[in-house]
Amino acid sequence: MEPSTQKLIHTFGALADLGQEIAGTGDFTEMVRTSMHLLLGTLALRRGAVLECSGDGPLRCVALWGVGDQALTDFDISDAEKEGFIGCEAIEWLVQNASTTNGFLNRYRAKLVENGIELVLPMIVRGEVTGLVLLGGKASGEEFSTEDFETIRAMVRHIGVGIHTHRLLEQVAQRAQENRRLYEEMRAIYRDTIRAFAAAIDIKDKYTQGHSERVGRYSEIIAREMGWSEDEVEGIQIAGYLHDVGKLIVDRNIINAPYNIDAKLSNELNRHPMAGYEILAPIKHPYADIPLMAKYHHERIDGRGYPDGLTDEQIPLGAKIVSLADSFDAMTTDRPYRRRRSFEDVVRDLRESSGKQFDGKVVAAFARAILKEVNGETKERRITKMLGKDYLEGEHVSTLLQDLITDLSHEKAQKAQN
Amino acid sequence: MDTPSGKLVRSHCVGTTAVVYASDYLNKLTGEKIERECRRQLNCGCRALVIDFSDTKLVNSIGISILLGIIDVAEKNGAPIVFSEVNHPTVELFEMLGLTRHVVLAKDEREALMNLSRYETTPVVH
Numbered sequence: 021m022e023p024s025t026q027k028l029i030h031t032f033g034a035l036a037d038l039g040q041e042i043a044g045t046g047d048f049t050e051m052v053r054t055s056m057h058l059l060l061g062t063l064a065l066r067r068g069a070v071l072e073c074s075g076d077g078p079l080r081c082v083a084l085w086g087v088g089d090q091a092l093t094d095f096d097i098s099d100a101e102k103e104g105f106i107g108c109e110a111i112e113w114l115v116q117n118a119s120t121t122n123g124f125l126n127r128y129r130a131k132l133v134e135n136g137i138e139l140v141l142p143m144i145v146r147g148e149v150t151g152l153v154l155l156g157g158k159a160s161g162e163e164f165s166t167e168d169f170e171t172i173r174a175m176v177r178h179i180g181v182g183i184h185t186h187r188l189l190e191q192v193a194q195r196a197q198e199n200r201r202l203y204e205e206m207r208a209i210y211r212d213t214i215r216a217f218a219a220a221i222d223i224k225d226k227y228t229q230g231h232s233e234r235v236g237r238y239s240e241i242i243a244r245e246m247g248w249s250e251d252e253v254e255g256i257q258i259a260g261y262l263h264d265v266g267k268l269i270v271d272r273n274i275i276n277a278p279y280n281i282d283a284k285l286s287n288e289l290n291r292h293p294m295a296g297y298e299i300l301a302p303i304k305h306p307y308a309d310i311p312l313m314a315k316y317h318h319e320r321i322d323g324r325g326y327p328d329g330l331t332d333e334q335i336p337l338g339a340k341i342v343s344l345a346d347s348f349d350a351m352t353t354d355r356p357y358r359r360r361r362s363f364e365d366v367v368r369d370l371r372e373s374s375g376k377q378f379d380g381k382v383v384a385a386f387a388r389a390i391l392k393e394v395n396g397e398t399k400e401r402r403i404t405k406m407l408g409k410d411y412l413e414g415e416h417v418s419t420l421l422q423d424l425i426t427d428l429s430h431e432k433a434q435k436a437q438n
Numbered sequence: 439m440d441t442p443s444g445k446l447v448r449s450h451c452v453g454t455t456a457v458v459y460a461s462d463y464l465n466k467l468t469g470e471k472i473e474r475e476c477r478r479q480l481n482c483g484c485r486a487l488v489i490d491f492s493d494t495k496l497v498n499s500i501g502i503s504i505l506l507g508i509i510d511v512a513e514k515n516g517a518p519i520v521f522s523e524v525n526h527p528t529v530e531l532f533e534m535l536g537l538t539r540h541v542v543l544a545k546d547e548r549e550a551l552m553n554l555s556r557y558e559t560t561p562v563v564h
Contacts, residue, residue, distance in 0.1 A: 026527075026530060026531065026534055030499065030531060030534075030535075033498060033499065034499035037498065037500070054466060057466065057500040057503040057504065058500055058503070059499075060499075060503040060506065061500050061501065061502035061503035061504075061506075062502075063535070064502055064503075064506060064536055064537060065503075065506075066506050066510060085503065085507060086506065086507060086510050158535075158536060159506055159509075159536040159539065159540060161536060161539060162536070
């Protein structure tokens with residue numbers, strides 16, 4: 021094979037490898053190091069270095085070969101010196117060129133010569149010098165040819181673009197990380213604000229303090245048991261916290277009435293889901309359907325709920341979950357006109373209300389979640405904490421829940437058959 | 439010897455000469471392993487290096503650069519270096535790029551060791 025053909029094949033191979041290396045998304049330093057090796061290997065240059073401009077500080081040595089580790093550090097370059105490299109010709113890259121007006125070369129000539137560096141080339145991307153490539157002589161001892169300069173120029177341009185692209189990607193990743201952090205902070209602030217708001221809602225009702233917070237937690241537990249994603253679980257927790265926000269417009273005396281209220285007052289109280297929707301709808305929540313969950317948390321599967329009398333499939337699943345969490349908390353806490361009910365009684369009620377007031381699937385999920393906690397399968401005892409430690413005591417609790425789950429699954433199977 | 443990546447770089451010592459075997463394709467991965475092995479041998483007291491290319495079909499640009507680095511290190515250590523059993527296209531490449539100005543090429547490992555026997559001193563104990 022003709023030496024010129026062989027050289028061409030060798031150079032093309034190196035250029036192809038260089039393109040692949042630069043397009044990769046691997047480690048930045050490794051990319052620069054490999055690119056430099058490709059350049060050195062193409063012309064068999066014995067030493068080289070890649071220096072990166074890093075703000076106003078000294079040039080940063082990213083890759084080095086054939087020269088001592090500390091030999092090519094502490095180079096400074098001014099903006100004017102960078103400008104001096106733009107548009108310069110091959111002759112001006114030569115370290116030995118004493119006629120150059122480039123301040124950088126004149127200042128560091130002795131140091132470069134001492135370390136066997138013969139060429140200094142700028143990496144120029146979008147009209148800016150992003151760094152310098154320092155190259156030693158050819159292993160053959162020959163002078164650089166015009167073709168060599170062309171090859172070097174092309175490869176250095178590639179390396180410059182590679183460095184520039186990697187830096188841009190790093191900046192994008194950094195900004196994305198910063199945005200993520202800010203977003204998380206905003207979400208935390210949002211959650212804390214909502215919880216404070218929930219506490220404010222509950223303060224209006226002296227008998228149900230902590231109700232909204234508990235409904236939020238029960239809703240979260242049910243949703244998680246139903247396999248919802250973390251985002252959806254967070255959303256329904258917020259919906260739980262805010263489900264009674266409409267009560268803010270209801271007269272305090274109606275909410276705190278120590279007796280079963282009459283139809284007129286009941287109508288007034290029943291305005292709160294719609295009022296809640298109107299309060300929440302204009303707010304841009306980071307989670308979907310929160311206003312609808314507040315609006316429909318008093319709807320029933322059998323269509324006898326309010327405000328719209330929706331039936332089963334028309335009611336959003338989130339609203340069904342909040343509805344169950346809301347009722348469960350109402351049944352298991354003292355009210356002005358009654359003591360809280362026993363767990364046995366509550367389970368019976370849930371069983372009877374499944375398919376009428378509540379969705380059986382939601383009740384079954386809640387029962388499974390409580391059962392897991394009763395059986396010690398969960399890290400925390402969150403439901404027990406909310407109900408008080410004696411409420412779920414006793415072997416019968418587990419049996420009650422198991423029976424409820426079995427009944428509901430039979431019912432579901434039967435429904436599917438029909 | 440076993441390299442950190444688990445792949446083997448074959449090498450052995452004959453007197454104070456280390457013989458290191460290059461793999462079928464001398465690229466970044468394999469080149470760096472050979473370079474590490476050569477450095478290790480020199481640090482252990484070897485006075486000369488033979489790199490055997492009997493298995494090597496192809497050497498790319500990075501391989502060339504790494505070989506130049508090995509030549510550099512060997513020169514700094516005053517260790518002569520011989521490339522043995524290099525195939526014809528690779529010999530042409532080495533000649534074209536000027537590597538042959540810095541290393542001796544030998545027909546095979548035996549010839550390489552004979553060539554280096556004049557540098558032999560005391561055997562190295564690893």
